[in-house]
Amino acid sequence: MKIDNFKKYKTVLLDLFKGEMLNETIMNVDSEVAKGSIYFLEGFNDSGTAVYVHIDIICEALTFQLSFDENTFFTHHTSLFNEGLEMNFIDNDVKLPIHYHGIVNTTNDITLSVALKKGDVFRPIQLFYDRSGLQWIENNEVRTFLEEKKNYYYFINRTQELSTWIQTVHQVFTYSDYRKELFLRIKTQELFLLFTHYLSEIDIVTTKTDTLSAYHFKVIFDIKTQIEANLGTKPNVKAFVEEYGIHQNLLQEIFQSTFGKTIYNYYTSLRIQKAYEALVTKKYSITEVAFDFGFSSVQHFSKTFSKVYGISPTEVLNNME
Structure with a gap:
């Protein structure tokens, strides 16, 4: 219609x-x-x-x-x-x-x-x-x-x-x-x-075409799903290139033009967002959240969290009491 x-x-x-x-x-x-x-x-x-x-x-x-x-x-x-x-x-x-x-x-x-x-x-x-x-x-x-x-x-x-x-x-x-x-x-x-x-907050990328092939869309949605299922592990872009047979620059370009961020930036942004939600809604401890989401230490998690949200994980938990 x-x-x-x-x-x-x-x-x-x-x-x-x-x-x-x-x-x-x-x-x-x-x-x-x-x-x-x-x-x-x-x-x-x-x-x-x-x-x-x-x-x-x-x-x-x-x-x-x-x-x-x-x-x-x-x-x-x-x-x-x-x-x-x-x-x-x-x-x-x-x-x-x-x-x-x-x-x-x-x-x-x-x-x-x-x-x-x-x-x-x-x-x-x-x-x-x-x-x-x-x-x-x-x-x-x-x-x-x-x-x-x-x-x-x-x-x-x-x-x-x-x-x-x-x-x-x-x-x-x-x-x-x-x-x-x-x-x-x-x-x-x-x-x-x-x-x-x-x-x-999207990352701008200029593409040669505004239209992606069906295969390209399948690939970037597959990658997105893999990232979301493994937020404790940094995505391996080179492995994606080998798996899907797409040049790394093109792969980054089509992913960024659809989801607004590079593969790594998408991962880091989603990881800290889900960590925040786990801290607030699931009542996980700061240590549990830090290691479940693949941060190298509690200090690393707290520093990253504070940079994004302007408040420390400890302050978030204290405000909930």
């Missing part, structure tokens, strides 16, 4: 889920296809539009494809999807897997393929906005780079901060319709500030 304006997008979702528009903002879904609701919030940051799909259950299998081309109603797009869904972005007939655990940032020329099974929960959140939305990126160099880049995909991991935001949104959907809309507008601004902050 080709979508070139926001009204058409509303109509497409209305037909797909056999919903009923209660007003310009709220679609109630209580059909043989699905149960839930969808909120359409126009006007955030002046020109942006947010769509909160909150389907509690899919009642029958549903497969569909949504195409937004470069002449559509937005220039940039940010999505957040719940886990366990069979979903792909499609770029030049190449399927690119949705990154379930975080935020996907793209430009407007995209096609989204979705396959929902009976019993699925479907709760994507989408933000559509023009280039003016990038003004919230505080890093001037990154902002200029993204404003000038015709096509991009950036996958940003789900942080503890983002997970907390998602939990709050789920709670908001238990409120009355009036309070729900007010709160969702506030939460939309929060999400916008969160992901533009994350984008401010």
Whole structure:
């Protein structure tokens, strides 16, 4: 289905889920296809539009494809999807897997393929906005780079901060319709500030092409998975080069252009983030965290932690008491 304006997008979702528009903002879904609701919030940051799909259950299998081309109603797009869904972005007939655990940032020329099974929960959140939305990126160099880049995909991991935001949104959907809309507008601004902050921290890399092959995407997602499964061990880039047969410079370039950091910087950033979460949410000791995540010593961990968060692990634990 080709979508070139926001009204058409509303109509497409209305037909797909056999919903009923209660007003310009709220679609109630209580059909043989699905149960839930969808909120359409126009006007955030002046020109942006947010769509909160909150389907509690899919009642029958549903497969569909949504195409937004470069002449559509937005220039940039940010999505957040719940886990366990069979979903792909499609770029030049190449399927690119949705990154379930975080935020996907793209430009407007995209096609989204979705396959929902009976019993699925479907709760994507989408933000559509023009280039003016990038003004919230505080890093001037990154902002200029993204404003000038015709096509991009950036996958940003789900942080503890983002997970907390998602939990709050789920709670908001238990409120009355009036309070729900007010709160969702506030939460939309929060999400916008969160992901533009994350984008401010990407490492810029200039690539020869904005389009990667299916094999390249498979490789960098494989590497990403290996890194996440072995945060106690420094990634061996030379081993990746030998395993996948891609030149080291090209491998670093395509990884950085998709995840916003070099392979090693991605590892170090994710390692300290997960160490923080283990310290705060799992109540591990500082010594356990330091060695579980491969730091050479407690002192090394504390120094790295303090540099990133501006507070020592000991102070974090003391503040929790």
